[in-house]
Each structure stands twice: as C-alpha cells, then as structure tokens.
Amino acid sequence: MKILFVAQNFQMGGIQKALINMLKEISLYEKYEIDVFTFSGGELMNDIPSNVKVTTGNLLLQLIATPFAEVKKRNNVWHIILRIVCMIVVRLIGSHNFYSMLLKKHRNNCHYDIAISYFNDVPNQYFNKGTNLFVDQFVIADRKLAWIHTDPIKANFNYEACVKTYKNFDRLLCVSVACKENLINFLPQYQHKIQVVYNFFPIEEIKELACQYTPFHKSELDLISVGRIENSTKRFDLIPHLCKLLKEASINNFRWRILGDGPDLLSNQQLALQLGVEDVVEFVGEMKNPYPFIKCSDVFVLTSAYEGYPMVIGEALIVQTPVITTDFAAAGEQICNGHNGLITGFNIQDIFQVISSVMKNTELLHNMKNYIEENHYTNKKAQEQLVLEFDVHDRI
Structure with missing residues (x-):
C-alpha cells in the first residue's frame, strides 16, 4: 500500500512530533510504502525513519512554511525580504490563489492508495496552510484523508472555508473523541466521514x-x-x-x-x-x-x-x-x-x-x-483505529 503524508514543516511542535511518531509506527510494516512531502524542513527531519522517502518544497515554499520568527533568526537578508514580499502578495491576491501557484509546481504524478493532509491547515490565517489544498488538487489517490488536531471552534476555524476545503476528502480524522464531537457540531453535514485516531507514542x-x-x-x-x-x-x-x-x-x-x-x-x-x-x-x-x-x-x-x-x-x-x-x-x-x-x-x-x-x-x-x-501507557487503541482507516481496501 502506497501512502503519502503532506506536512507544512518539521519544526519542533506537537503536530510535527505526532507525525514523526506515526511514521515510526507504520514504517515498521512492510506492506506500507511511505512518502512524505513537506513544504519546509526543521530540526525534527532527522527523526524521520530512514525507510521513508522525503521530498521538500522549493525555496519559496520553504520560506512560506517556516514561521517568520525562524526566518529572521537565520540572518539571511534576501530570505527575509522574499518572505516579506510573499506576505504582501498573499494579502493582495488571497491565500488560495497564492498557494495554488506555489503548489502547482510541486504537483505529484504518482498514484497513491492514500494521501494524507496531516496539518490543521487553519483557514483563517494567511499562512500555516496549503496541505489540504495540495492533497485535494495536486495528488492522485484512491482515498484522501485530513487530520484535525484541535477544537475547530476555539481555534476559530472559518465555517465556509471548511465546508469547501473538506468536501473532497473521504475521511476527517480527529485526534480525540472530544475533537470529533466538536467537529461534528461544527460541520454536521460531514459527520459520516469524521472518525478518531489517537496520537502514537514511541x-x-x-x-x-x-x-x-x-x-x-x-x-x-x-x-x-x-x-x-x-x-x-x-x-x-x-x-x-x-x-x-x-x-x-x-x-x-x-x-x-x-x-x-x-x-x-x-x-x-x-x-x-x-x-x-x-x-x-x-x-x-x-x-x-x-x-x-x-x-x-x-x-x-x-x-x-x-x-x-x-x-x-x-x-x-x-x-x-x-x-x-x-x-x-x-x-x-x-x-x-x-x-x-x-x-x-x-x-x-x-x-x-x-x-x-x-x-x-x-x-x-x-x-x-x-x-x-x-497502568502502563500503550498505543493499542491508536493501532486499532489506524488499521480501520488504512486497511479499508481489505474490507471492500
């Protein structure tokens, strides 16, 4: 089974660590062939299992997917100027048009069994997005999944944007039952494709x-x-x-x-x-x-x-x-x-x-x-939930 994960970056953070942990878990199984496309790198890149194929975005996409504070720390004047220009452009033409132009150059022509947008892709922000758009429009896959890592209401997700964004996804996978319930309340029309997969831990x-x-x-x-x-x-x-x-x-x-x-x-x-x-x-x-x-x-x-x-x-x-x-x-x-x-x-x-x-x-x-x-902590429940989602082909 060929699986693609799409990430914004591998900077130090909870979502990034959750993705690393999942990659470590599923890379142990020979039946899964795993690719990762990340817009930008980060200090956690070295933690990705060696049998996972990783592709990184071009310089422009890397700059957009890296927090501006991190870009400034690098003391590269041209990178800072380019990042500021991008911030101006995205406000002029809109996030969707901006990301569409960038991501079109990274179109993936491979065929995947499953393609996963792993980041929240918060619709109300200019940046911190694009993984949903890439999986939806620029990846060929039998099934497309989007991960939700937070409370959509308290995180101030935009309702109209979410309705449009998640329309073409087969599953919306939440990291907790409470997150699932909140997402169902927020997007009741999609309740049939909202499920739970807990985070993994090494x-x-x-x-x-x-x-x-x-x-x-x-x-x-x-x-x-x-x-x-x-x-x-x-x-x-x-x-x-x-x-x-x-x-x-x-x-x-x-x-x-x-x-x-x-x-x-x-x-x-x-x-x-x-x-x-x-x-x-x-x-x-x-x-x-x-x-x-x-x-x-x-x-x-x-x-x-x-x-x-x-x-x-x-x-x-x-x-x-x-x-x-x-x-x-x-x-x-x-x-x-x-x-x-x-x-x-x-x-x-x-x-x-x-x-x-x-x-x-x-x-x-x-x-x-x-x-x-x-009462030792285990991954048993998360393993059961993930198998139900990844091995759906075996049950059809």
Whole structure:
C-alpha cells in the first residue's frame, strides 16, 4: 500500500512530533510504502525513519512554511525580504490563489492508495496552510484523508472555508473523541466521514531517552511545563502569576521549570522578574530531549486554553509523572481524574487551588504515581483505529 503524508514543516511542535511518531509506527510494516512531502524542513527531519522517502518544497515554499520568527533568526537578508514580499502578495491576491501557484509546481504524478493532509491547515490565517489544498488538487489517490488536531471552534476555524476545503476528502480524522464531537457540531453535514485516531507514542524510546542524563538537583517539589511559549493558546504567562500566588500562600519549597521556545518567551521572563518569582521559576529553553526533565519532576502542569490531544500529557504519563491539566475538551480521555492526574478549571484561582493542594498532600502525589506505574501507557487503541482507516481496501 502506497501512502503519502503532506506536512507544512518539521519544526519542533506537537503536530510535527505526532507525525514523526506515526511514521515510526507504520514504517515498521512492510506492506506500507511511505512518502512524505513537506513544504519546509526543521530540526525534527532527522527523526524521520530512514525507510521513508522525503521530498521538500522549493525555496519559496520553504520560506512560506517556516514561521517568520525562524526566518529572521537565520540572518539571511534576501530570505527575509522574499518572505516579506510573499506576505504582501498573499494579502493582495488571497491565500488560495497564492498557494495554488506555489503548489502547482510541486504537483505529484504518482498514484497513491492514500494521501494524507496531516496539518490543521487553519483557514483563517494567511499562512500555516496549503496541505489540504495540495492533497485535494495536486495528488492522485484512491482515498484522501485530513487530520484535525484541535477544537475547530476555539481555534476559530472559518465555517465556509471548511465546508469547501473538506468536501473532497473521504475521511476527517480527529485526534480525540472530544475533537470529533466538536467537529461534528461544527460541520454536521460531514459527520459520516469524521472518525478518531489517537496520537502514537514511541513508548520504549521515550523511556530510554528519559534516562540519558540527570537534568537538575531535586527540590522538595519540582513542577514542569513543556511546549511552544505562546500565551494566547498555551497560557504560559499564567505560570509566573501562579508562582506569586504560591509564594504569597507561604509555599516556597518548589521549583517550576518551563521548557520550550516561542514568541512570548522574553515577555514571560520579564513578567517573572516583575512579579519577583525568578527564584522559583526557570525558563530552560528548547530541549531536543526534554524527557529527563519530565521524568525527574514531581508534577507536569498544562495550562492551555484549549488542546486537541496534547502529546506532552502522554509523554509525562509514559515516564510516570502525574499531570495537572486544565479541563480542555479531551482532558478526560488522557487523565483519569484523581488517579493519574488532576483536571482543573481554566481560571487561575482554580489552577492555584489544585497545585497548592498537591503540594500540601504528598500522599495524593504518591498514590497517583503508583497508579501510573501499575497502568502502563500503550498505543493499542491508536493501532486499532489506524488499521480501520488504512486497511479499508481489505474490507471492500
């Protein structure tokens, strides 16, 4: 079976890691011949299995599919100018026309059994799109699938654009049951082709990587958060405020480490200084291997406003670290409240109350860790779901 995955880039990110994990899983089966077409590269390119054939877009497509902040970091004046020109052109002629011109030059004449647009392809943005368009108009395939990684309503998907975009796809695959339900509510006319496939995790690999080094000296209680430092969705700016509330409650015996990079990193560092919590919160930066930090921490904390099926929660549970998370739609699909973690409201006071209660109740933390050790994380459900989608030909 010949399968094509289409990606925007392989920069460090949850969707990119989810794709890497899926490629690792299905590349183990000889019956699947896998191609990847990615608009741009990134640091995760080296993690793609060696038996997967990878094609990358031309320079113009690479620049468009790379976040502008990353382009500026490269200090290539011509690339920056070209990216700015593209930003002007796309506003003049529209995203659809712009991407159509670019993608037509990358038309794929191979015949695939399945072609997959793996990124959200957010219709309301000028960039961060094109994978759906490419699979729909420039790929020959028996079946075409689109992956949905988030809540379409909270992520502000455009209804008219989605109706048009997903019309020619055979399946819309969501990363959680909650995501599926939200998409059905958003696009009820397509409910017959909306299904769920959970994210995969390289479980043994994560366990091995988690033991590669000792990242820090233990405090009485170590908290950790990992992700792209972007406040509108991930809300990392809440963490300095939460640290201030904890210190005001005379809770000082902790260290909260934040792993990741992103557009709001500097402003969050400045906020920590302004609030006087730089002694308990540490911005570690981006780590290629964050798992030792997660494994050595007592609690993983996710503060997001919304999520689809976050990779970081699964990764924390694999290395046996209990989780405190906001109550995003699919939280209950990963967290058994009170057993392997705790689910809290989105309000800063709600998060503070849960964190402070854990800090005061070491027995609760101990019990959650024991539960995780006795209930190992597996890919079984995701494997069953994927087989149903990929092997549909065998059932016809």
